[in-house]
Amino acid sequence: MSVISMTVCGFLLDLLIGDPYSWPHPVKVIGNYIQTILNWVFKLKLTNLQKNWMGIAMWISVVVPTGLVIWGIMRLANFNEYIYLIVGTYFAYTAISVKGLAVEAHKIMKSVRSDNLRQARNQLGMIVGRETSQLTEEEVLKATIETVAENTCDGVIAPLCYLLIGGPTLGWIYKAVNTLDSMVGYKNEKFQYIGKASAIIDDYFNYIPARLTWLLMVMTISIMRLNTKEAITVSLRDRRKHNSPNSAFSESVVAGSLELQLGGPHIYFGTIVSKPFIGNPQKKTTTIDDVQKTIQILYGTALIALIIFGTIRFLISLKETDMKDYIKISKSDYR
Secondary structure: OHHHHHHHHHHHHHHHHOOOOOOOOHHHHHHHHHHHHHHHHOOOOOOHHHHHHHHHHHHHHHHHHHHHHHHHHHHHHHHOHHHHHHHHHHHHHHHOOOHHHHHHHHHHHHHHHOOOHHHHHHHHHOOOOOOOOOOOHHHHHHHHHHHHHHHHHHHHHHHHHHHHHHHHHHHHHHHHHHHHHHHHOOOOOOOOOOOHHHHHHHHHHHHHHHHHHHHHHHHHHHHOOOOHHHHHHHHHHHOOOOOOOOHHHHHHHHHHHHOOOEEOOEEEOOEEEOOOEEOOOOOOOOOHHHHHHHHHHHHHHHHHHHHHHHHHHHHHHHHHHHHHHHHHHHHHHHO
16 A cells, blocks of 8 residues: 555645645656766767667666666655655656656746747747747747647656556666666767667656556547547557657657647757657647647546556455465465
C-alpha cells in the first residue's frame, strides 16, 4: 500500500503546487551533472566511436547513481512509516509533471492573448528543443500542443507506471533516463554519437507507456466528446510518423481529435530537421482553444491513468498478501 499511497499523494501534491522554480528538484541536480560531463567531453578531441562509448559511460554514470541514491534515501527513511511516506511522496511528486506542463502552456496562451508573440516564443523555447525565434503565432500554438501531447507520456504516464511498479527508485531511474534523452538525444552533428545510447534506451523505457498513453487518451477524448473517430483513424495511420518510435502515438491522437495537422520540418540548433506531418490537412486555424483542449486531455488522461494503474497495483498487492498468508499457513501446518 505504501507505493500506492506515496504515488497518489505525490500526484495530488503536483496538482496543487506544480513545480515552483525556486524549489529544489532532483531533475535540476541531474541536469547540472549531465551538463558538467558534456562541457568536459566537448573539450576533448574524440572520434565518433569514442563519443559512442563516452555516451554509454555517461548514461551509466547518471542512471546508476540516481537509482542508488534514491534507494539509499528510501532505506534510511524506512525507520518510521510516516517519514517513509513523506520522503516517498516527495520523490513521487517531483517525478510527475502534470500541473507544471499545464502552467507552461498557460503562460504561452496568455502571451498570445496579449499579442505578445515575442514573449510567447521565448516561453515556448523554455520547454522545447527547437528554434522558436521565427515562429508565427499559429506555429507557436501548434508547438505548444505537440509538447503537451508528447510530454503527457514522458512527464506523466511513464512516471506513474514506473512509480507504481517499483516505487520512487524505479520512478527516478526512469526520470534520469528521460532527462538524458531530453538533453542529448538529438540526431545532429553535436549529439548524434554521444547521445545515441541515451536516445535508444529512452525509446525502450517509453515503448509500453507510449502505447498506454494512446489508449488512455482515446478514452479521455471519448469522455470529452471530441472527434474520437478521427483521433483513432489518424493515430492508427500516423502513430509511427516520427523519428522516435513513441512520440507520434500521443501527438497523432491529439491531432486527430482536434482536427489539426502537427509535425513537419523544424529547426534544431540552426539545422532544419525534416519531419513528416501528423494528422490531416487542417480545415481551420489553430487557436488558443485547441491548446486549452489539449491541456484538458492531459489532465483527463493523467487522472484515468492514476485510477486504472492504482487499482491494478492494489489488486496485485492483495494477491501478494494472500500468497504470503498462504505460505505462512502452509509452513505452520507442515510443522
